[in-house]
């Protein structure tokens with residue numbers, strides 16, 4: 505079967521699940537052709553563990569005619585430059601989130617991709633999992649009626665207690681909104697459609713963070729981003745949803761996400777995961793768990809890459825984790841992290857992508 509040869513750039517913390525899934529369940533439309541990392545040992549370790557046949561530099565990948573797509577798993581500050589170089593070299597690109605760290609850069613990448621007739625995709629792809637797709641089906645079937653409002657919370661105390669190299673989470677291009685906001689916003693845009701305007705306020709709990717994970721235990725990191733970010737989003741469909749993303753919260757009792765409609769409420773599972781539980785409440789009744797209707801409830805990172813590959817191969821016409829959605833999410837994140845508290849009117853308005861089929865083909869076509 506024909507496959508898209510992918511070159512993976514960045515063999516750090518998140519790369520393992522991509523390598524495992526792209527050389528495993530999503531191997532039907534993707535072949536991991538080569539891997540690259542600035543730290544050569546990281547590339548060597550990945551190649552050995554996952555049987556990747558070649559280790560290359562980024563430049564070698566960009567010059568390699570056998571590679572059709574670049575999977576960019578580097579840290580956020582490198583996303584724009586690598587994405588741009590890859591597109592200019594004629595490669596399709598799929599990038600970990602965020603697409604880039606400014607709206608202007610993101611818009612430029614999207615323009616280059618369109619001009620060159622290339623696909624540009626971006627994480628997250630968790631919205632393609634069983635949890636959010638089940639919610640999508642329930643909303644599309646009218647189970648909560650017309651969506652009116654919602655609440656979304658991503659509250660934690662940051663990643664310096666577990667990530668081996670956590671400094672980037674407090675630098676430009678990260679913080680709770682750029683790091684975790686993409687999961688929530690992409691899910692919301694899939695469930696409700698695009699956002700029309702945003703009101704926002706944000707703050708910062710700490711000026712420095714101390715790493716408590718190994719191997720950088722005890723190092724201090726200067727915080728360069730807002731770490732408590734609140735937004736009110738008005739969607740084109742009329743719903744108004746509150747979101748808070750924070751790295752300043754030690755404990756809380758808020759749900760990940762709830763949506764409220766004229767005929768009921770839905771509790772949406774953690775949009776940073778692929779599974780459930782999904783819970784639905786009819787008027788006058790409490791929440792009841794609903795069985796998941798779709799596949800991919802386990803950690804299926806890479807499903808977005810497989811879907812992009814299927815689109816390149818002409819097997820699917822529905823590119824879900826596409827550049828228009830990624831740019832819209834980037835615009836919303838930029839709006840919520842800027843100084844001041846005016847209402848921001850969104851410039852982008854992507855199409856709501858098609859839901860996934862309940863039954864899917866093992867060739868991973870979607």
Ligand SMILES: NC(=O)c1ccc[n+]([C@@H]2O[C@H](COP(=O)([O-])OP(=O)(O)OC[C@H]3O[C@@H](n4cnc5c(N)ncnc54)[C@H](O)[C@@H]3O)[C@@H](O)[C@H]2O)c1
Nearest residue numbers: 514515516517518541542543546577578579580582600601
């Ligand atoms: N760690 C997670 O749990 C997680 C989860 C979801 C998404 N992400 C996203 O994945 C991306 C990577 O995160 P991570 O946690 O794997 O970071 P990491 O620091 O563990 O790994 C990044 C790797 O990229 C390499 N790299 C950086 N710049 C490079 C360049 N210019 N050329 C080649 N290699 C380069 C680094 O040497 C490193 O090995 C980020 O955008 C992050 O937001 C991470």
